[in-house]
Amino acid sequence: MNKDVTLSVDGEPLAVTVWGSSVQDVLDANDIDLTDKDGVSPAAGDQVSDGDTITVRYARQLTVIADGDKQTYWTTATTLDDALAEIGLHDPDLRLSVDRSMPLGREGLTVTATSPKDVQITVDGQTISGRSAAATVADLLAEQGITVSADDRITPGADALVTAGLSVTVQRVETSEETVSERIDYQTVSTEDSNLAKGTTQEVTAGKEGEKSVVYKIVKVDGQEESRTVISESVVSEPVTREVKVGTKVTTSSGNTGAAAPAVSSGSTWDAIAQCESGGNWAINTGNGYYGGLQFSASTWAAYGGTAYAPTASQATREQQIAIAEKVQAAQGWGAWPACTAKLGLR
Structure with missing residues (x-):
């Protein structure tokens, strides 16, 4: 006996008339082959009755x-x-x-x-904590409305996958240029001069610093300067080289007796006075009637035994001059050199 049934395949109903007695007969009659992964209800071996609905779902x-x-x-x-x-x-x-x-x-x-995960974002001085189902760090930032520039640094990278407990840091990077004026140091060239006493110098040309304009590329990370790189520089004014003559003339001339004097360490009070009196030139003789580093008059030099060393103080060594100066100081006090000892606070 024929039967009218409804055959529903993946939700699409179809009215069919069949002569068989089982669900399998209906499937065969409609060329429906099922695998063990497909589904059919009622089961393929069940009997079918007029008006039944057979449901087929393909896997x-x-x-x-x-x-x-x-x-x-x-x-x-x-x-x-x-x-x-x-x-x-x-x-x-x-x-x-x-x-x-x-x-x-x-x-x-x-x-x-x-799936949603606990995440943390540190950006612009604040930390944002929450849950997100974003797939990548870039998606996460976009979800939070955080815009980044090509120069900004994202850790981990924008393409990194979002994992549970992920901590993302965004560092704002600013690049700028700055032009500054900088000095150029001058060089000093020394030339030996046998006409100058050994240990003395004479400046021929004063040195002068030059100037240059330097353009820097400045990188700031979160507002703090990270690096400063020179892009270009140009000379505004060249430096002037300092030229100095250095004396090599030995002062133990025929006028010096060669008599020994006590050694005196450099940097002594007498060196300070000599610096003030004569610029530290122990062999100076300017023709003004005063000689040597401590500016002895010829009469004072002779009165305190200086001629035992040399006719004038400018012909005596530093140590010989200091030996006589100590005698003068013992007799006259620091007042023998009034201006300089006052300046140095010795009286």
């Missing part, structure tokens, strides 16, 4: 890449949402690469799913 493959973990499932669901519920991925906060209501055809589907 389809669903590939889910969840937080980077790829899994493949077989399902008879005809929508993505139903399929996810069937395999236990029904969290409403789960972020999918396609819409949940998307039909699931027999050709199957691959979908990317990202």
Whole structure:
């Protein structure tokens, strides 16, 4: 006896008339071949009656890449949402690469799913904590409305995957140029001069610093200068070289007896007085009636025994002059050199 039944294949109903007695007979009559993954209700071996509805759902493959973990499932669901519920991925906060209501055809589907994770973002002097299902750091920043420039630094990188407990740092980078004026040091060139007493110098040309204009590239990270690199520089004025003559003439001339005098360490009080009196030139003889580093008059020099060393103080050594100066100081006090000893605070 023929029977009128409804055959529903993946939700599409079809009215058919069959002569067989089982569900399998109905499937065979309509050229429906099922695998063990497909679904049919009632079961293929069950009897069929007039007016029955036979439901067939073909299996389809669903590939889910969840937080980077790829899994493949077989399902008879005809929508993505139903399929996810069937395999236990029904969290409403789960972020999918396609819409949940998307039909699931027999050709199957691959979908990317990202679950919410605790994350932290440090940017612009503040730290933001929360949960996000963003797939990458770039997605996370966009989700939070954080814009970044090509120069800004993102740690980890923008393409890094978001993982549980991820901490993201955004550093603001500013690049600018600055032009500054800088000095150019002058050089000193010394030339020996046998006409000058040894240990004395004479400046021929005064040195003068030059000037240059320097353009720097300045990189600031979160407002703090990180680096300063020279881009270009140009000379505004050249430096002037200082030229100095250095005396090599030995002062132990025929006028010096060569008599020994006590040694005196450099930097003594007498050196300070000589610097004040004669610029530290122990052999000076300017023709003004005063001789040597401590500016002895010829009469004072002779009165205190200086001629035992040399006719005048300018012909005596530093040590010989100091030996006589100590005799003068013992007799007259520091007042023998009034201006300089006052200046030096010795009286």
